[in-house]
Amino acid sequence: MRTWIERHRNILDFTLSSLLRRKRKNAALISVYTLIVFLLASVLFFTYGLREEASLLLKEAPEMTVQRLVAGRQELIPVNYIERIRAIRGVSSITARLWGYYYDPVVGANYTLMVADDQDVAPGTIAVGEGVSRARLVSPGETIEFRTHQGVTMELEIKKTFSSESGLVSSDLVLISEDDFRKVFGTPKGHATDLAVRVRNPKELPTIALKVAELLPDTRQILREELLRTYEAIFNWRGGLLLAILFGAVLAFIIFAWDKASGLSVEEKREIGILKAIGWETSDIIRMKFWEGLVVSLSSFLMGIIMAYIHVFFTSFMLFEPVLKGWAVLYPAFKVTPFVDGAQVASLFFLTVVPYTVATIIPSWRAAIVDPDSVMR
Amino acid sequence: MIELRDVRKVFNSGKPNEFVAVQGISLSLEAHKATVLKGPSGSGKTTLLSLIGCMARPTRGRIRVLDREITSLPERFLTEIRRKTFGFIFQQFNLIRGITALENAMLPAYPLGENFSSIKKRGLHLFDLFNIAPKADSKAEWLSGGETQRVTIVRALMNNPSIIIADEPTAHLDTKLSLEFLDILGKLKQDGKTLLLASHDPLVYESSVVDRVVNVRDGRIEGAGE
Numbered sequence: 001m002r003t004w005i006e007r008h009r010n011i012l013d014f015t016l017s018s019l020l021r022r023k024r025k026n027a028a029l030i031s032v033y034t035l036i037v038f039l040l041a042s043v044l045f046f047t048y049g050l051r052e053e054a055s056l057l058l059k060e061a062p063e064m065t066v067q068r069l070v071a072g073r074q075e076l077i078p079v080n081y082i083e084r085i086r087a088i089r090g091v092s093s094i095t096a097r098l099w100g101y102y103y104d105p106v107v108g109a110n111y112t113l114m115v116a117d118d119q120d121v122a123p124g125t126i127a128v129g130e131g132v133s134r135a136r137l138v139s140p141g142e143t144i145e146f147r148t149h150q151g152v153t154m155e156l157e158i159k160k161t162f163s164s165e166s167g168l169v170s171s172d173l174v175l176i177s178e179d180d181f182r183k184v185f186g187t188p189k190g191h192a193t194d195l196a197v198r199v200r201n202p203k204e205l206p207t208i209a210l211k212v213a214e215l216l217p218d219t220r221q222i223l224r225e226e227l228l229r230t231y232e233a234i235f236n237w238r239g240g241l242l243l244a245i246l247f248g249a250v251l252a253f254i255i256f257a258w259d260k261a262s263g264l265s266v267e268e269k270r271e272i273g274i275l276k277a278i279g280w281e282t283s284d285i286i287r288m289k290f291w292e293g294l295v296v297s298l299s300s301f302l303m304g305i306i307m308a309y310i311h312v313f314f315t316s317f318m319l320f321e322p323v324l325k326g327w328a329v330l331y332p333a334f335k336v337t338p339f340v341d342g343a344q345v346a347s348l349f350f351l352t353v354v355p356y357t358v359a360t361i362i363p364s365w366r367a368a369i370v371d372p373d374s375v376m377r
Numbered sequence: 378m379i380e381l382r383d384v385r386k387v388f389n390s391g392k393p394n395e396f397v398a399v400q401g402i403s404l405s406l407e408a409h410k411a412t413v414l415k416g417p418s419g420s421g422k423t424t425l426l427s428l429i430g431c432m433a434r435p436t437r438g439r440i441r442v443l444d445r446e447i448t449s450l451p452e453r454f455l456t457e458i459r460r461k462t463f464g465f466i467f468q469q470f471n472l473i474r475g476i477t478a479l480e481n482a483m484l485p486a487y488p489l490g491e492n493f494s495s496i497k498k499r500g501l502h503l504f505d506l507f508n509i510a511p512k513a514d515s516k517a518e519w520l521s522g523g524e525t526q527r528v529t530i531v532r533a534l535m536n537n538p539s540i541i542i543a544d545e546p547t548a549h550l551d552t553k554l555s556l557e558f559l560d561i562l563g564k565l566k567q568d569g570k571t572l573l574l575a576s577h578d579p580l581v582y583e584s585s586v587v588d589r590v591v592n593v594r595d596g597r598i599e600g601a602g603e
Contacts, residue, residue: 003490010487010496014480021475267474274471277432278485278532279460281453371434372459373427 037304464533
């Protein structure tokens with residue numbers, strides 16, 4: 001056993017000095033390799049983190065949202081629908097929601113205006129998301145002017161700002177009183193944007209949705225599971241979009257790595273011949289190349305992963321923020337909770353380290369099975 | 378010690394460029410003696426050295442080294458014999474560039490599984506013996522011709538082999554360095570090593586160190602091999 005360890009140690013020692021001999025070539029390889037792992041791991045960490053975050057947030061969402069459709073488009077829903085839905089067995093609560101989008105020409109951004117359910121926001125005041133206060137450079141006590149649907153300017157005082165913990169959803173949010181909301185948008189009394197329905201037993205949800213559809217044929221029912229699925233699809237799609245772009249880079253890397261790893265230079269072949277001639281076995285040469293491949297790929301992998309972790313969880317995905325964080329103008333200053341999926345890291349490992357290591361071994365094995373007398377010539 | 382019986386080596390067998398390098402040579406070499414295979418280039422000397430040194434297998438015939446039949450041995454055993462029994466001094470020296478002279482010399486010992494520091498100690502001792510200790514940490518490519526030759530000798534001696542094989546060892550050396558090399562060979566012979574050289578340099582085959590000269594031409598031995 002001791003002999004076996006010493007043998008490996010000696011070969012590893014030679015491998016490391018071999019790597020140092022080709023400093024520039026190996027440094028270039030490690031840099032490109034690290035960059036690829038960094039990009040891939042960044043996307044994986046970020047999309048996974050976002051999905052986790054979104055599912056956590058949506059857990060608080062109502063189990064069912066009821067919207068009214070006219071000519072296939074969403075319309076305001078009469079509040080008297082509430083009583084009819086409440087009568088359905090299994091519905092535990094139902095509330096009318098008022099929300100809409102408001103374009104602020106000052107900063108050129110869209111806000112989501114929403115009437116607070118808890119009546120926390122008194123008429124004449126608002127609570128704003130962190131993105132809004134950042135964009136307008138305003139803090140509690142100051143005012144923001146809104147232009148109503150009639151063209152009248154209305155000033156509302158900021159009571160408070162939201163914490164950035166739920167930044168992804170609330171960054172562009174403005175909580176407003178019902179009266180002010182109706183003044184801004186001209187939403188008539190007795191109408192709401194949609195209805196939020198909660199049920200006693202989530203298993204009954206599809207049945208209840210069916211009953212609502214029968215009772216109110218001009219409505220559509222959106223279940224929370226569907227929202228979750230949509231979010232997942234969007235994040236997957238965005239992740240996929242970036243992955244598609246990365247695919248080109250990955251392909252270039254594969255060609256580069258394959259060229260480096262598989263094509264042995266004349267110098268390397270000569271060295272293998274010398275080592276064999278002075279008594280190295282084919283297995284020793286393969287061991288050496290294995291260590292070489294592993295040192296390069298493992299160090300690149302670890303560096304890439306660590307850099308991606310810092311990039312995603314400490315710098316808020318600085319490089320790809322606009323691509324992945326959605327369409328809003330007010331990007332949330334949002335930090336993804338550090339969460340790493342072991343299976344994803346493992347698959348990244350098997351997709352990068354293993355193929356590269358194997359790619360370095362095969363050509364060396366081919367070179368090493370040749371008779372060593374080549375160096376005599 | 379070393380015995381060849383009807384050894385034949387054909388390269389590219391069955392192809393249009395087929396070439397018979399060794400044509401049925403039988404030869405017996407004694408232990409603790411210096412033998413030179415003498416002949417012009419292309420005569421088959423180097424091929425003969427490769428076959429004896431377990432670097433290639435004969436197409437036909439039998440070779441015995443230290444009373445062991447080596448022609449039918451699997452690759453792993455051949456490597457082991459090569460590592461423990463033979464020390465090679467190549468015509469092109471064949472040091473690996475980019476690593477130090479000492480590291481080059483230590484290379485044959487790495488796969489033995491010996492402790493690194495004891496390999497290094499042995500290497501440094503040999504460097505001392507051959508008066509090249511100050512060059513131990515120099516990169517191989519920075520060494521002069523004579524220094525390179527000595528490092529190659531140290532590398533050949535690293536695993537304390539009983540047979541030293543040298544292929545045209547003076548081809549790249551001037552007269553002074555060639556004589557120095559022959560002096561070293563004399564010392565190695567005194568230490569009980571068996572020396573087998575291939576050379577067409579008169580300095581070598583006329584040297585007093587050499588016990589026997591075997592004339593090789595066109596893959597055959599000429600005369601009785603005095």
